[in-house]
Amino acid sequence: MITAAEIKEKYVRNHPSPFCPGCGGGMVLNAMSRAVERSDVEKEDIVAVSGIGCAAWIPSPHWRVDTLHTTHGRAIPFASGVKIANRDLEVMVVSGDGDCAGIGGNHLLHGARNNIDLNVLMVNNGLYAMTGGQVAPTTEHGERTLTTPHGNPASSFEVAEVVKAAGASHVARWTTYHMKELIAEVEKAMETDGFSFIEIMTQCPTRKGKKQGMDGIDMLAWYKENTSKDKESDKMFVGTLCDVEKPELVGSIYRQIDELGGV
Amino acid sequence: MMDAGEYFLEGNIACAEAAMKAGCLFYAGYPITPASEVMNHLSKELPKVGGRFVQMEDEIASIASVIGSSWTGLKSMTATSGPGFSLMQENLGYAVMTETPCVVVNVQRAGPSTGQATKPGTGDVMQARFGSQGDYEIIALSPNSVQEMFDLTVRSFALSERYRVPVILLADAGVGHMRERVKIPEEVEIVDRKKPSSGEKEFFDTSEEDHVPPMPNFGEGHELLVTGSTHLGDGSRDTASFSAQDRLVRRLVAKIEDNKRDIEDWEERDADAELVVVSYGSMSRPARGAVKKAREKGHDVGFFRPKTMWPSPEERLKEIGEGSKVLLAELSLRGYRMEVERCVDDLYVYDRLNSLPTVDEVYEKILEVLR
Amino acid sequence: MMKIRIGGWAGQGTVRAGTILGKSLALEQGYHVVQQRSYSAAVRSGIAYSDVVVDHEGLDELVIECPDHLLVLYQDTLDQWEEMASKVEHLIVDSSRVGRVEKTSGRVYKVPAGRIAENIATSKAANVVLLGALAGVSAEVDLNCLEKTVKKEFPEKYVDINVEALKKGYEAVLEKR
Numbered sequence A: 001m002i003t004a005a006e007i008k009e010k011y012v013r014n015h016p017s018p019f020c021p022g023c024g025g026g027m028v029l030n031a032m033s034r035a036v037e038r039s040d041v042e043k044e045d046i047v048a049v050s051g052i053g054c055a056a057w058i059p060s061p062h063w064r065v066d067t068l069h070t071t072h073g074r075a076i077p078f079a080s081g082v083k084i085a086n087r088d089l090e091v092m093v094v095s096g097d098g099d100c101a102g103i104g105g106n107h108l109l110h111g112a113r114n115n116i117d118l119n120v121l122m123v124n125n126g127l128y129a130m131t132g133g134q135v136a137p138t139t140e141h142g143e144r145t146l147t148t149p150h151g152n153p154a155s156s157f158e159v160a161e162v163v164k165a166a167g168a169s170h171v172a173r174w175t176t177y178h179m180k181e182l183i184a185e186v187e188k189a190m191e192t193d194g195f196s197f198i199e200i201m202t203q204c205p206t207r208k209g210k211k212q213g214m215d216g217i218d219m220l221a222w223y224k225e226n227t228s229k230d231k232e233s234d235k236m237f238v239g240t241l242c243d244v245e246k247p248e249l250v251g252s253i254y255r256q257i258d259e260l261g262g263v
Numbered sequence B: 001m002m003d004a005g006e007y008f009l010e011g012n013i014a015c016a017e018a019a020m021k022a023g024c025l026f027y028a029g030y031p032i033t034p035a036s037e038v039m040n041h042l043s044k045e046l047p048k049v050g051g052r053f054v055q056m057e058d059e060i061a062s063i064a065s066v067i068g069s070s071w072t073g074l075k076s077m078t079a080t081s082g083p084g085f086s087l088m089q090e091n092l093g094y095a096v097m098t099e100t101p102c103v104v105v106n107v108q109r110a111g112p113s114t115g116q117a118t119k120p121g122t123g124d125v126m127q128a129r130f131g132s133q134g135d136y137e138i139i140a141l142s143p144n145s146v147q148e149m150f151d152l153t154v155r156s157f158a159l160s161e162r163y164r165v166p167v168i169l170l171a172d173a174g175v176g177h178m179r180e181r182v183k184i185p186e187e188v189e190i191v192d193r194k195k196p197s198s199g200e201k202e203f204f205d206t207s208e209e210d211h212v213p214p215m216p217n218f219g220e221g222h223e224l225l226v227t228g229s230t231h232l233g234d235g236s237r238d239t240a241s242f243s244a245q246d247r248l249v250r251r252l253v254a255k256i257e258d259n260k261r262d263i264e265d266w267e268e269r270d271a272d273a274e275l276v277v278v279s280y281g282s283m284s285r286p287a288r289g290a291v292k293k294a295r296e297k298g299h300d301v302g303f304f305r306p307k308t309m310w311p312s313p314e315e316r317l318k319e320i321g322e323g324s325k326v327l328l329a330e331l332s333l334r335g336y337r338m339e340v341e342r343c344v345d346d347l348y349v350y351d352r353l354n355s356l357p358t359v360d361e362v363y364e365k366i367l368e369v370l371r
Numbered sequence C: 001m002m003k004i005r006i007g008g009w010a011g012q013g014t015v016r017a018g019t020i021l022g023k024s025l026a027l028e029q030g031y032h033v034v035q036q037r038s039y040s041a042a043v044r045s046g047i048a049y050s051d052v053v054v055d056h057e058g059l060d061e062l063v064i065e066c067p068d069h070l071l072v073l074y075q076d077t078l079d080q081w082e083e084m085a086s087k088v089e090h091l092i093v094d095s096s097r098v099g100r101v102e103k104t105s106g107r108v109y110k111v112p113a114g115r116i117a118e119n120i121a122t123s124k125a126a127n128v129v130l131l132g133a134l135a136g137v138s139a140e141v142d143l144n145c146l147e148k149t150v151k152k153e154f155p156e157k158y159v160d161i162n163v164e165a166l167k168k169g170y171e172a173v174l175e176k177r
Helices: A004-011 A025-038 A075-085 A097-103 A105-114 A159-166 A179-191 A205-212 A216-226 A249-259 B011-021 B036-049 B059-070 B082-098 B125-130 B146-163 B242-257 B281-296 B314-323 B337-343 B359-370 C014-028 C075-080 C113-120 C123-137 C143-153 C156-174
Strands: A046-050 A066-069 A090-096 A119-124 A170-175 A196-201 A239-243 B005-010 B024-029 B052-055 B075-080 B102-110 B116-120 B139-141 B166-172 B179-184 B225-227 B266-269 B275-279 B301-306 B308-310 B325-330 B347-351 C002-009 C032-038 C047-055 C069-072 C090-094 C107-111
Touching: A004 A025, A025 A090, A025 A119, A025 A179, A046 A075, A066 A075, A075 A090, A075 A097, A075 A105, A075 A249, A075 B024, A075 B052, A075 B059, A090 A097, A097 A105, A097 A119, A097 A159, A105 A159, A105 B059, A119 A179, A159 A170, A159 A196, A159 A239, A170 A179, A179 A196, A179 A239, A205 A216, A249 B036, A249 B052, B005 B011, B005 C014, B011 B024, B011 B036, B011 B075, B011 B102, B011 B146, B011 B166, B011 B179, B024 B036, B024 B059, B036 B052, B059 B075, B059 B082, B059 B102, B075 B082, B075 B146, B082 B102, B082 B125, B082 B166, B102 B146, B125 B139, B125 B166, B125 B308, B125 B337, B139 B146, B146 B166, B146 B179, B166 B281, B179 C014, B275 B281, B275 B314, B275 B359, B281 B301, B281 B325, B281 B359, B301 B314, B314 B337, B325 B337, B325 B359, B337 B347, B347 B359, C002 C014, C002 C075, C002 C123, C014 C032, C014 C047, C014 C123, C014 C143, C047 C075, C069 C123, C090 C123, C107 C123, C107 C156, C113 C123, C113 C156, C123 C143, C123 C156, C143 C156
Parallel strands: A046 A066, A046 A090, A066 B225, A090 A119, A119 A196, A170 A196, B024 B052, B024 B075, B075 B102, B102 B166, B139 B166, B275 B301, B275 B325, B325 B347, C002 C069, C069 C090, C090 C107
Antiparallel strands: A170 A239, B005 B179, B102 B116, B139 B308, B179 C032, B266 B301, C002 C047, C032 C047
């Protein structure tokens, strides 16, 4: 068994990180690293693509792999270019909920529709944390944030359900409380030949916890109490939403190249 | 891909063929008039030479995937027109900041906004130079014939690889949709980006005279840090210090500025004449014809056509402006005008919208200025 | 210099005809040629036309103010070009679609191109019938070269139809000359 210190040495750079005390960002980094360690994938073959926001800083500059830190919302199309250009690379996208489902929402839909072989980790803290805690597409109706001081007049959407409906092969939801399951799910995502999407509910003690009188540990406990692996439960479902085989974009492109005699 | 030989091609097709000839192996795009023919043609032909073609959900995604592809080592391209070019601006700046070679073709149409999709215009000249936020320099080339749609596409790839910079082929619907005889040569000049030697770790700074650092690919074990944030030579982010911002941005600008002699290119005839007509793109054809006619009629008129719009041939323009009157002929009201205005004292303008003039129409304007 | 305009309504193949003509003149006959197309954003609406300019090397006249030869496939198009049409040297119209021709200083050839094409296979080949007619009218446009180009330009199953269309168009004006 590899120790925590060895994981850190092998996969993490630029620490201490700028993440706030109690932030879930480091936990996601840990889960990604351990998943790669358990998998057959070589670290040199991984490209981690991120956009803008706190979650984008999880891989860049902290993950010790090739990283591409891009513009706000566009991580998925940048990652698509990498994967289509070189299918031997294992391409990970780490994106916040605002980055992924807000400004980048259309790219998320089309990534899922194309079922392109990317592994997308949407780190969902329910608001725009880096810029001060503004309302996001994932913020609950009625919730108070920096820009919904009177309660959120809009509604949130179930991003994982949307991605599933859009055509992704593999969709799951976990929280930072469920570390073991999360590691296994990331590993599963890398094995999947298609679009893999994992929504990771992640605590933001600074922008969200403070407003609700909770610290990071309280928020993890909240995830424990308020989630269920039972789809029939009233609590938030955690687990695999779908895992199906479907035509995948990059393989289809390369098959056409082969058929047309391209080298 | 077409064999070497003579063809009668549309400008956009010549551009697509040139891309393949130059070694382009990745194209991502989104349909838009009057640029779609580039994409239509490559969707059919690029896979046959082993290239990857993908139609993306919009122009933002198109240029994003082009940049992603370039970091795997492939020569990569997209083509669009005004509305799509506007959407690409943020990621164009990202390509400048991350020093990612790529080619962006803008077959300009009449704007602003949706304007007239099938009609030529050159109103994006300033946007090509200044469209993305922050300080930067960029390369933009202007073809005026189908042959140049071919030749300057090849050169766009060469310059982008040489200087690790996005290069804009600033065409217009006039040349994009024009058909002419074009000669496809056996070989074209292919330039490949500078690769790092083993052990090298600085991919975003250099003390070399050309200011161009070497560029590795993803998957080579460099644990690369590629970011649009201000960064140090090893790619690590520095979001606050004076020295990082100052050193990086000054080098990005110097990379173009100090290599200007190698980049700039123009056509000129009798540029010491009493009046010099300055024109570019499809408009430069009737403008050149009018100059020829004026000379045949005994008038002292010359011709100057920048093929490199950016960096602009400002020194040559200033020399011309010192001794001659200048008539700028362009297919827009504000296209290149501010740039020429700042170089030339005695400036006259023939601006035109929607369609090209006849040779005689420009000739009449020349006579008017001479009078 | 020779200037030819082929005009009609969007969807009638005016751009295709211009391309065939341009290709033939440039590649088979060795002239310096520029071909331009003009159309609106709508796929099946509005005037569409193709201009072919033949000149010496360094061809810089890209625009046709008044063509020497004007080929028209649609009545509305001709009506809108009434003034220009009155000045051309040769006006060749598809008389199965263009019934009304105002007075012109040049010579008018009324070729029932649509009907001729329909008798061969499909009225869609009317554009090529008019190209054949142009070869009959203009000494510079060579019928054999057009035929060679048509053979290269069309998929095999349409070649015979279009070669026939060219010849019938050519014969139609010869009878009138």
